[in-house]
Structures are given as C-alpha cells and as structure tokens.
Amino acid sequence: MASPSSFADLSAKIKDRSARAGVIGLGYVGLPLAIAIARSGFEVTGFDIDPKKIVALDACKSYIDAVADEALSAEREAGRFSATTDFSGLAACDVIVICVPTPLTKHRDPDLSYVEATSRSIAAHLRAGQLVVLESTTYPGTTDDVVKVILEKTGLKSGADFFVGFSPEREDPGNQHYHTATIPKVVAGDGAEALDLMKAFYGAAVKTVVPVSSNATAEAVKLTENIFRSVNIALVNELKTVYAAMGIDVWEVIDAAKTKPFGYMPFYPGPGLGGHCIPIDPFYLTWKSREYELPTRFIELAGEINSAMPRYVVGKLAEALDIRCGKALSRSKVLVLGLAYKKNVADIRESPSLRLIEIIEERGGKADYHDPFVAEIPPTREYQALKGRKSVALAPEVLVDYDAVLVATDHDQVDYATLVKNAPLIVDTRNVFKRLGLSAGHVIKA
Known part of the structure; x- marks a missing residue:
C-alpha cells in the first residue's frame, strides 16, 4: 500500500488540476498529448533532447500536423505549456509521461534503449508522490520489469512512494475524425492506487478512459491492435499477388x-x-x-x-x-x-x-x-x-x-x-x- 500522504496528495493535485505534468519526447505522440493535457487545465512541461524542437515550440511553431500553431500558442500564452531540454525539471513534475521511440534492431529485436535511458533520467530526479507513465509501445512486461525496476534502484518503492502505469498511445496521423482527446484511452497501473491515479489523470484530459487489470494487459492491447492490422494487410497483399496472376483486380x-x-x-x-x-x-x-x-x-x-x-x-x-x-x-x-x-x-x-x-x-x-x-x-x-x-x-x-x-x-x-x-x-x-x-x-x- 502507498503511504497515505503520497496517494492522497497526488490524488488531490490531479483532482484540482494543480499537478504539474511532464511529457518526455515531443514527437507525433508526445506533443499532441502534452497540448491535450494542458488544454484540460494542467501545467505541462515538455522535455526533448532535440534543441531544434524547443526553439520551434518557443516560437509557437508546431512541427506536428495534429497540433496547430494556434493551439500551441494558446497554451503557451495561458502559461500551461513550456518546453525544455533540461531534464532536471522532472523533479517538479507530479505526473511524468514517457513518449519515446521503441524501434527494432537490425535483427528485429526490441530496442528499449530510449525507454531505459529516459527511465534513468527520471530516476535521477525521482521523489515520493510522483506518477510515472509509459506510453511507448512495447512487449508485455516492460513497464513492470524494466521501467519500474530502474526507478526502484533509487530505493523508492512503486506503490508505496511513487506510482507506475501504462497507457498505450493510439495516435493516427492525418485522421480528421479523431484526435488525442477523443480517442478512448486504455489505462493500467501497478496496483489499485496507481490505477486510480491513471483513471483520474487521463480522465481529466480525454473523453473516455478504459481501465484494464494490469500494465502487461494494457501493453498487450496495443500490440493486438497493430497485429490485427498487420495480419489483415498481409492477407490482402498476398491476395493481390495471387489475383494479379489470375488477371483479377x-x-x-x-x-x-x-x-x-x-x-x-x-x-x-x-x-x-x-x-x-x-x-x-x-x-x-x-x-x-x-x-x-x-x-x-x-x-x-x-x-x-x-x-x-x-x-x-x-x-x-x-x-x-x-x-x-x-x-x-x-x-x-x-x-x-x-x-x-x-x-x-x-x-x-x-x-x-x-x-x-x-x-x-x-x-x-x-x-x-x-x-x-x-x-x-x-x-x-x-x-x-x-x-x-x-x-x-x-x-x-x-x-x-x-x-x-x-x-x-x-x-x-x-x-x-x-x-x-x-x-x-x-x-x-x-x-x-x-x-x-x-x-x-x-x-x-x-
């Protein structure tokens, strides 16, 4: 069980929007999420290792189609969004969301180097009363077996001092019908209190929250969605080659x-x-x-x-x-x-x-x-x-x-x-x- 003060204090901050959120990785996933969170009333700091992105954001110039310059400008002028390459600012964040790449190696093995490096950066500034969320797509077990393990090397314990959750990103570049706030958000946490915090935080920023029983389940949800598409696209690609040989369109x-x-x-x-x-x-x-x-x-x-x-x-x-x-x-x-x-x-x-x-x-x-x-x-x-x-x-x-x-x-x-x-x-x-x-x-x- 978490200490009463860690859980209660963070719950209260999320409820009254006084919690500061940090979003690490300001790309196709992180920037739209950061603006959606800011629009819901939280103060948000975006973190990225690319100084060119920070320069653009400071000038209210979006490099992501899903975020209009006007939307970026509105949140910056309201004082709800800022961006930096200085990761020491993580110490001031109550909720930290990881949105970094998870590519494959040349041998099609997972490359978690970005997730691991980011987790170590968070660990350097970790304190009691924080919620750390992974959004990067990965295999079931990553949040609990990689991110949590790195964070707990600080001596702080998940579920007692800080909280860990997973919520798969579901961005679809170019989609005119759905955006970050209207796409249902699957959420999970390491323990009941972490899940409650996940529901409260994301429920403030998106229209629909879909809680599941564990971080591994949430990680499997995202993989299932994309495997479904991959397999069915492969099927029609194979049918294309067969039908073409038969003279069929x-x-x-x-x-x-x-x-x-x-x-x-x-x-x-x-x-x-x-x-x-x-x-x-x-x-x-x-x-x-x-x-x-x-x-x-x-x-x-x-x-x-x-x-x-x-x-x-x-x-x-x-x-x-x-x-x-x-x-x-x-x-x-x-x-x-x-x-x-x-x-x-x-x-x-x-x-x-x-x-x-x-x-x-x-x-x-x-x-x-x-x-x-x-x-x-x-x-x-x-x-x-x-x-x-x-x-x-x-x-x-x-x-x-x-x-x-x-x-x-x-x-x-x-x-x-x-x-x-x-x-x-x-x-x-x-x-x-x-x-x-x-x-x-x-x-x-x-």
Missing part, C-alpha cells in the same frame, strides 16, 4: 466484398507497410514469445509478406517498363510519387517509399520523388544515402523526363489528371486512378 474484389453487411472488414493492399506502429510493434510480441517457447507464425508470416511488397512492386515496375517501353529498369528514370507512409501527412517513419527508391537504385535505375508534404528527406536510421534529396516539381515539363511514375502514396493534393496526361507509364500501388475515374492504358496496377 483485387481492389474490385474488395469493393464488392465489403458490400456484405456482416462478417467482413475491408483492408487494402499497398507497396508495403509504413509508420512507427504496424511494421514494428508485432515483432515485440514475437520476441517476447520466445521466452515462453511459443511460436508466432501468423505474426512472422505477415511480416515477411509485407516486407516483400516493395520488391514485388519494383518487379512489376521493371516488367511494365520492359513490355510497354522496351526499356530495362537499369536504364530508366523513375519518379516515386509520395514519400510519406500514408496520404496527406508528412510522416516518413518506416515508409516503404524509401525502400522502393533504394531497390530501384540497387537495380541500376535512377529514382527521384515528389511529395507535397516532404520537401527534403531528413536523416533516417536506415537510409542515410537518401538524406538531403529534395522533392521535384510535378509539372508536365518535368514528367516527360521520366520513363515511369510509381505511385506509392496517394496524397489528395496531387494533380492526377496532369499526371495521367503527361507521364508515359504509371505504376499505381494505391488504385487511385481507378477511384478517380482516370484509368488509362498506360496505368498499371501493382
């Missing part, structure tokens, strides 16, 4: 199948998986399952199928260039349309477009890209050779210089009519031309 099949009012949910194929969640999160469970000597065949097979899609698409591109243009890919110049992993956002994390460019150039071709949301390729962990490349203009006089256009991301801002009129060959991985009624003989689906 998989998009037409899906559109007809979804008219069934029960027992079917449409998923759509693409050039591969992108974003920080779906290509990565399932392998956290795969890794953890080895501890129990249990196979995760569906998860691993889905990963193999989805990872193979960029090479399949480039194969279809090469085939189309050979048959329709009489030109080898190795002598061709290709424009990849869309660098972001999904439409109408600037997010390139794990984007299959990066892999498409890499494969085209591995095969001797030349690849450029156009993306209305990504002016220049930023530094990435895996594609350092592509750093600094800039988006080319999408104009008739530019298009004629390319042998083919490969549509990887179907942004709404693109002039597809101009594209279909001026590009000699188009390979469409998103079915965008059929959807817009712009089908033509030189538009090939892949």
